[in-house]
Amino acid sequence: MSIADNVRRVRAEIAEAAISVGRDPGGITLVAAAKQNTAERVREAVLAGVDAVGENRVQELTEKKSRGAYGAAPLHFIGHLQTNKVGAVVGQCSLIESADSQRLLEAISRRALALGIRQDVLLEVNIGAENSKSGVLPGELEPLLEFAAVLPGLRVAGLMAIPPFFSQNGSSRHFFDKMYRLFIDIGEKKYDNVDMLFLSMGMSSSFIDAIRSGSNMVRVGTAIFGERIYTA
Numbered sequence: 001m002s003i004a005d006n007v008r009r010v011r012a013e014i015a016e017a018a019i020s021v022g023r024d025p026g027g028i029t030l031v032a033a034a035k036q037n038t039a040e041r042v043r044e045a046v047l048a049g050v051d052a053v054g055e056n057r058v059q060e061l062t063e064k065k066s067r068g069a070y071g072a073a074p075l076h077f078i079g080h081l082q083t084n085k086v087g088a089v090v091g092q093c094s095l096i097e098s099a100d101s102q103r104l105l106e107a108i109s110r111r112a113l114a115l116g117i118r119q120d121v122l123l124e125v126n127i128g129a130e131n132s133k134s135g136v137l138p139g140e141l142e143p144l145l146e147f148a149a150v151l152p153g154l155r156v157a158g159l160m161a162i163p164p165f166f167s168q169n170g171s172s173r174h175f176f177d178k179m180y181r182l183f184i185d186i187g188e189k190k191y192d193n194v195d196m197l198f199l200s201m202g203m204s205s206s207f208i209d210a211i212r213s214g215s216n217m218v219r220v221g222t223a224i225f226g227e228r229i230y231t232a
């Protein structure tokens with residue numbers, strides 16, 4: 001299967017999942033998670049019509065961008081972002097999906113102001129409260145939203161999560177449902193500087209469940225590019 005075939009298949013599966021719960025497939029953003037894939041392969045996915053490309057690492061992003069991998073596709077940062085690397089990401093990405101601390105939000109806002117822009121970010125939520133994962137705990141979300149509400153260089157445009165994955169019974173569903181409830185609750189509270197537009201959740205093995213639970217942004221790597229080959 002070519003990358004273009006894979007993109008078509010994933011699109012069809014997204015459409016089916018959306019329609020099955022009465023939602024418009026056009027309202028779901030497909031982000032190609034491009035880590036470990038070459039500029040040429042990423043370019044193929046862009047030409048096949050993914051809505052955006054997501055990168056996890058600043059170095060990969062910078063290198064592939066210089067090779068023209070992304071074309072006109074919007075770029076998202078989806079990995080753990082260190083405060084000292086915001087300079088390479090703010091203004092380069094239409095969306096930073098993985099903001100998870102006051103310090104990071106402050107650095108993003110400061111950099112965006114210096115560039116004369118307003119940076120859209122998502123707050124990453126550690127919905128399974130896993131030690132190994134980034135993101136804020138659900139209980140820490142409210143103070144972080146209040147903090148973000150007064151930062152002039154950014155806008156919080158939604159939430160992102162990477163829930164625990166249980167392959168046996170597909171029970172990520174429980175976490176997706178919890179995320180959807182948070183997304184709706186925050187949207188109703190109307191914080192300044194916060195528009196709950198995007199709920200980014202669902203990867204190759206889980207995007208169908210995530211969409212059924214209310215996700216409108218899925219980050220898909222393996223199902224588009226095939227298994228990643230990690231070299232040391």
Ligand SMILES: *Cc1c(COP(=O)(O)O)cnc(C)c1O
Nearest residue numbers: 033078203204219220221222223
């Ligand atoms: C790698 C990655 C994905 C995609 O994972 P697949 O299982 O390959 O689809 C999604 N989100 C993030 C943050 C990732 O790092």
